[in-house]
Amino acid sequence: MKILILGHKLQYEIQNVTAAFHPGQKLETVYEKQPDWDVLTYLRAGRQNSYLLLLVKTESGILRYHRRVPNSGERYKQRCETAFGQMLYTAYSDLTGVVPKWGILTGVRPVKNLQQHMAAGCDEPALRQLFCGDYRVSPEKFDLAYQTAIVQKQVLSPVDLRDVSLYVSIPFCPSRCLYCSFVSHSIEKSHKLVEPYLQLLLQEINLTFDLIDKLGLHLKTVYIGGGTPTTLSAQQMDRLLAAIFARIHHPLEECTVEAGRPDTIDLEKLQVMRRWPVTRVNINPQTLSDQVLQNIGRRHSAAQTIESFHLARQAGFDNINMDLIAGLPGDSYQGFCATLDRVLDLDPENITVHTLSVKRSADLKYSQMVRYSAQDLPVEAMLTYTVERLVGESGYRPYYMYRQKNTLSNLENVGYAKPGTEGLYNIYMMEELHTTIGCGAGSVTKMVDPRKNLIQRSFNFKYPLEYTKNFSEICSRKHSLEVFYGDLFQV
Ligand SMILES: C[S@@+](CC[C@H](N)C(=O)[O-])C[C@H]1O[C@@H](n2cnc3c(N)ncnc32)[C@H](O)[C@@H]1O
Ligand code: SF4
Structure with a gap:
């Protein structure tokens, strides 16, 4: 066209x-x-x-x-x-x-958009008029975004200029999922890279804490993501957490480990995390249909997901998130609803429901979607069922939301939580409320001046091998933090 x-x-x-x-x-x-x-x-x-x-x-x-x-x-x-x-x-x-539910609103952060209008004094009727009238957003999506904005106001404390969060990237996975475009290496192919990568990552983390201390920044949350951090052995996970927590001398609001794939989780690793103040883990089904899991190349069964969830409870985790995707190849409306119902039976504190996005750099191409008739899946109805079950009947509230390009029916991703268990890192990061310092391959340091709504980014090299080869460059880029905060604190 x-x-x-x-x-x-x-x-x-x-x-x-x-x-x-x-x-x-x-x-x-x-x-x-x-x-x-x-x-x-x-x-x-x-x-x-x-x-x-x-x-x-x-x-x-x-x-x-x-x-x-x-x-x-x-x-x-x-x-x-x-x-x-x-x-x-x-x-x-x-x-x-076609009548897109989000009308002509195309940005990644609909709630940030709402929050900015709220801060400028817009009340609910004026916001509804703007979104549903001017932007042609459906009342259902406006309500979801508005509820999310209200929950955020309730759970967040006032922004302080010195607040930061830390993101640590472990860019390895047991195998690559068909839909995924994240920079992650299959552990089978890159096993040898893990140890040298980890050694440098620990150095980068140390340098980061030197800068945090020097600049007087206040670390609020830590998120260890990827990839799949639980591809690390229990001993490697212990070294990583030891390096992080050796440098933190105050209680964090939250520390999440993306335990992600059930085929990487065991009790020993979970117990290691519990020995350190890890407060939240993700155990991600994506779907609880074994056939759909096979279609998307996730080499684990639904039973393994459920077993991992129980192991996490046994280890003592009282804040568990579970990620799902609506619109996976070979899924159906009934299949998605059955997955959601079974996840609800487990009673996790957080459930994040993504809409499938067909990404250019993923193995799943639009042509394959046709093979599974996935482009015709009633994802809108799946998301409506999600809101009915989670918000209407089960006491969860939407607390963060974002939109990606090329999602089926142009729909959104929403994190739901029981009150008081919201994943705060997700809100800080998605609403760009304070700086997120990234460590590791593929991570980005996003420096935020909340007063001016000014954002500056510094990128790490993407792949583990590039990261290990360019480590000194990565360390020198970290000093952009000094320049940024030098200017910020001068004013
Ligand atoms: C960064 S990924 C890491 C998760 C972890 N490695 C796992 O697979 O369980 C975070 C989440 O993004 C979602 N996701 C990844 N690719 C997606 C896509 N193409 N469309 C929709 N959701 C996607 C999945 O739900 C996934 O759990
Ligand atoms: S979805 Fe998770 S496990 Fe699958 S390739 Fe992406 S990051 Fe790795």
């Missing part, structure tokens, strides 16, 4: 709204007049108003839409984006019959 962009730079918004209606289709944006366009967008700025035009070619002719947007007043760019979005929404929903 070829989109012609004339007289403006709003191509991202236009691409994103178009993609929501045309999943799996290749979109090409061009900036010079040519005859074979499918969609033409044009903006001409006049003295008082800008004139926006949208043309969409159909089999029976060209559809034409236009708007005037006043040039004066605040948020001119955003008003033009919204106007183009609304025109595209009308054209595409008439043509395709």
Whole structure:
């Protein structure tokens, strides 16, 4: 599909709204007049108003839409984006019959968007009007985002400039899942890399704590993720946690270990985590259908997931999260609901429900989805069932939410928690409330100035081998923290 962009730079918004209606289709944006366009967008700025035009070619002719947007007043760019979005929404929903639940709202962080409007003084009716009216968001999704924002307000303490969280990456997995695009290496192929990687990671962690101490930062939460951190042996996990906790002299709000794949979890590793103040673990089913697990290349059974959950309880964990994905290849509405019901029987404190995203760098391609009819799965209904069961009947509340590109039906990922067990790292990170310092391959240090809503990123090398080869460069990049906080604290 070829989109012609004339007289403006709003191509991202236009691409994103178009993609929501045309999943799996290749979109090409061009900036010079040519005859074979499918969609033409044009903006001409006049003295008082800008004139926006949208043309969409159909089999029976060209559809034409236009708007005037006043040039004066605040948020001119955003008003033009919204106007183009609304025109595209009308054209595409008439043509395709698709009515995306998130309307023309395309950002990753709908709740951050809401929170910003709330901070500017918008009350609930005004927010509802903005989201459901201007952005065409369904009342159901607005309610979910609004409830999430309210829960966040209840569980978060006021932001302090010195607050930070730490993310530690273990980029190894027992095998690669079909849908996953995370930078992770199969442990079978890269077993030899683990020990040298860990040794350097411990050094990076030490350097990070030197900087935290020097800058007087206050560490609130730690998240050990990946990949699958439990691919480490019990002894390696012990060394990692010892290195982290040797440098922390105050109680953390939370320390999570992504135990992830049940085929990497045993009682010994869980007991090691319990010896250190690890407060939260993830035991991730994704699905409790053995056939679907096989389809997605996860080499464990549903029974193993349930066994791992009980082992974690036996080890003493009282905050367990379980990740699920709606729309997996070969799943069905009944299958998804049965998974959710069985997960609820286990009574975990947190349940995170993702919508399948077909990622470019994952092994699962859109063409394979057709083989499983997965592109036609009723994911909307799966997510509606999730809210009914978790929020309506079981006392969970949505506490963080994000959206990714190329998800089925353009839907969202939501973390649900029983009150008082919310995964705080997830909120801090997703809402960009304070700095997250990343250690390890593939991690990113995201420096946040909450006063100015300013964000600066520093990237580590992606793959374990690159990481080990470029370690001195990685250490020198860490000093960007000194520059950032030097400026921040000067003001
Ligand atoms: C960073 S992954 C690590 C999880 C852990 N290694 C595991 O597999 O259990 C975190 C979560 O993201 C979700 N996820 C990963 N890829 C996804 C995709 N393509 N679409 C939807 N959810 C995805 C899965 O639910 C996964 O548990
Ligand atoms: S979903 Fe988890 S286990 Fe599977 S490849 Fe991704 S990070 Fe690894």
